Amino acid sequence: MSTIRMRISPAGDVLDVKALIRHPMESGLREDKSTGEKIPADYIQKLVVEVNGEEVMDGNLSEAVSKNPYLNIKVPGKKGDEVKISWSSNTGDTDEATQAA
């Protein structure tokens, strides 16, 4: 089950891409209330969007992006084009998803 959910709406030669990624985006500032220990930082740093294998956006995120990050961008493309979203976190976790418009 991918952590990435995508909705793509083609409008002429532009694809409106909405993505929701399931991720805790731990800032490293929060404490575990039962143990009083700091919860280690765990957040997405890189977020890359490709259309038909070509990179159209290279995003850098920080711990100031909300839990379960949401992204809406507009990329060049038409119905049937393949949109790929991939992310990697500061802990080395990665995931990716591809969907046809």
Place this chain on the structure above:
Amino acid sequence: MQTKRRVFLKGSLAASAAGLAVGAGLLSPRAVLAADWPEAAFDSESMDNGLNELFGSSDVTDSGDITVKAPDIAENGAVVPVTVESSIADSDKVAIFVSKNPTPLVASFDLSGANPFVSTRIRMGETDDVTGVVHAGGKLYKASKEVKVTIGGCGG
């Protein structure tokens, strides 16, 4: 001892092989995890430093051609929807700053084809301006929108 040594050798071999592959251009930089994440910019504790680290300049001009959309009042600072849009020609980078956050740079987006339009959700510690910075034609432009935060979203 023997097995540890074996593991160590294996590990260093694998590491050097990966290094060689990158050097030889066999692996694209993309394959190297988060190698190009601008750490210094994200660690900067002032917006000017963050801009310098990210763009090599903190010389920013206010622009009416940038729209920053955010709520007037955010009851929960943990989830503040923000949209930055630019109608400046050749806009190729968009960054979001919240100057009073411990590290003001929230996110930056290099656009190599995507329209200068980014919408996301961010965390804010207190009432502050959300600033959208756009890089276009080698220059920096910005616009801000004040958001009143009722409950901060940084701690827990």
